[in-house]
Amino acid sequence: MFEKVKELILGNLGEQAIVTLQDHGLQPAIYMDPNYLLQAAKLLRDTEGFYFDFLANITGVDFHPAAEFDVVYHLSSIPYQTQCVLKVKLANDRSLNNLPEIPSVTSVWRTADWHEREIFDLMGIFFTDHPDLRRILMPDDWEGYPLRKDYQDPESYHQIPIK
Amino acid sequence: MSIDEKYTRGLRDYEERINSVSSQEMVINMGPQHPSTHGVLRLELITDGEIVKDIIPHLGYLHRCFDKHAESINYTKTIPFTDRLDYLASMNNSHAFVMGVERMLGIQDKIPKRIEYIRVLVCELNRIASHLIAIGTYGIDIGAFTPFMWCFRDREHIMNMLEWASGSRMLYNYIWIGGLFYDLPVNFEERCLEFVDYFKPKLQELDGLLSNNEIFIQRTANIGVLPADVAINYGCSGPMLRASGIKWDLRRVDGYSVYPEIEFDVPVGKGEMGSLGDCWDRYKVRVDEVKESVRIIEQCLERLMGDFKRTVDFDPRALVPKKVNLKAQDYYVRAENPKGELGFYFVTAEKTDIPRRVKARGPSFNNLSVLPELGRGVLIADLIAILGSIDIVLGEVDR
Numbered sequence: 001m002f003e004k005v006k007e008l009i010l011g012n013l014g015e016q017a018i019v020t021l022q023d024h025g026l027q028p029a030i031y032m033d034p035n036y037l038l039q040a041a042k043l044l045r046d047t048e049g050f051y052f053d054f055l056a057n058i059t060g061v062d063f064h065p066a067a068e069f070d071v072v073y074h075l076s077s078i079p080y081q082t083q084c085v086l087k088v089k090l091a092n093d094r095s096l097n098n099l100p101e102i103p104s105v106t107s108v109w110r111t112a113d114w115h116e117r118e119i120f121d122l123m124g125i126f127f128t129d130h131p132d133l134r135r136i137l138m139p140d141d142w143e144g145y146p147l148r149k150d151y152q153d154p155e156s157y158h159q160i161p162i163k
Numbered sequence: 164m165s166i167d168e169k170y171t172r173g174l175r176d177y178e179e180r181i182n183s184v185s186s187q188e189m190v191i192n193m194g195p196q197h198p199s200t201h202g203v204l205r206l207e208l209i210t211d212g213e214i215v216k217d218i219i220p221h222l223g224y225l226h227r228c229f230d231k232h233a234e235s236i237n238y239t240k241t242i243p244f245t246d247r248l249d250y251l252a253s254m255n256n257s258h259a260f261v262m263g264v265e266r267m268l269g270i271q272d273k274i275p276k277r278i279e280y281i282r283v284l285v286c287e288l289n290r291i292a293s294h295l296i297a298i299g300t301y302g303i304d305i306g307a308f309t310p311f312m313w314c315f316r317d318r319e320h321i322m323n324m325l326e327w328a329s330g331s332r333m334l335y336n337y338i339w340i341g342g343l344f345y346d347l348p349v350n351f352e353e354r355c356l357e358f359v360d361y362f363k364p365k366l367q368e369l370d371g372l373l374s375n376n377e378i379f380i381q382r383t384a385n386i387g388v389l390p391a392d393v394a395i396n397y398g399c400s401g402p403m404l405r406a407s408g409i410k411w412d413l414r415r416v417d418g419y420s421v422y423p424e425i426e427f428d429v430p431v432g433k434g435e436m437g438s439l440g441d442c443w444d445r446y447k448v449r450v451d452e453v454k455e456s457v458r459i460i461e462q463c464l465e466r467l468m469g470d471f472k473r474t475v476d477f478d479p480r481a482l483v484p485k486k487v488n489l490k491a492q493d494y495y496v497r498a499e500n501p502k503g504e505l506g507f508y509f510v511t512a513e514k515t516d517i518p519r520r521v522k523a524r525g526p527s528f529n530n531l532s533v534l535p536e537l538g539r540g541v542l543i544a545d546l547i548a549i550l551g552s553i554d555i556v557l558g559e560v561d562r
Contacts, residue, residue: 025493026267026492027494056504057506059522061519063519074508078409081416099170110397110398114529132177134173135174137223138226146228
């Protein structure tokens, strides 16, 4: 399936859509250019022979101390019972005022809504064009992104000691 | 610290939505301590009279940082944490987690058949227990008290058996990487057979009590109809998806563990009492799944007492690794939980047995996200019926 997905993306979006291929390991993955992510998502969902209609999971991965993040999309196709993995690498300086940015895929799979909110909340990755990007698990006024490896626990929250 | 305005826009939009309700609309808080939300879920309803116009769910009251814990301790120590995700189906959670680590280690084919059958046996027992809670509490949501007592009475037998095997009532830590905590206690198989004989007629009684009950049908048929395409788009899985008519069961699709050797059907919704994918269908799929689980248990017991009998020298910990040494890789494992597709995504780090990242994909989290779509334009009383039919466990929604 990996080869076929690669050819579909190359054939429709051109070589610039794919950054690298991770073809070793148990689940090979395609590193996409973030600018082509949304087009690739629509293509994979709607093309006959692929129909990746089920977005199982989105994960944000922090590669601290390297200044880069991965966003990983696990897709399944219910009609064909196949799976595929898309990844996007985002370079970022880890400043809280300059979050890494990636287009939201909520318009393709509605389930991405909550997944992306969770990643924004915990990993601090900003999804552009998301319909309702707020924190989902942490309180609305929480500062910082707890799943980042360089996150420091605060001493208190609203004068409540939490350490 | 100044936070860029862009990052708080979603929050401001939400606050504006709440503050700008018209004079005939009303904002109602349902939860977090509402008995019908099955845990600490808070729903903010915008209502017009008795009609729900919009639902804004608020999560996080049971957030216990599973992901953060998992990336600070090693794989073996994480297993008890997985038990606490969906605490009504702990066996299934740890089975999925353990399967993922075993596949990354490459030892999944070396696991003795007896261990795999015991795993499937305890998982299916746990699946029945979980569905019994779903069915029983659903009865309570609708206003029927008796099914709740009956379901909990039968569930108690399963709890006792699993406690006998693992030493704990709900959070078992029984399935280990490469093996099991202990072999089944002596005579467990016989006791389990007794339970199956006891339980089968009880299922018939339950059918008579609830499934064909006129009041129950009126409260659930044609309510909360979830079309198949919406269910897929929202990432619904498990009984939610199957009730919409899609035959999608990972035990069959992936055929993990010993499920390919076992005969069982995948029940799907048929729209018998109303439309396809309504609350009654979701309830009925769970009832049918309990029957299938009983079939699986019978076959497991037959093999555990036959081909894969208990032997004196059998050591369920023989393959348990002292240290989980993995090369740098990433892997997404998925398994069929009582509530749907439970996934774990691992990113391992070189030369350490502590993972870089573990993400749990809880089925309840995705199933719940469809609630605003299902609940728009229904009566408040029907919203309770819809929420109950989704069967969420907040431990897994918030992780």
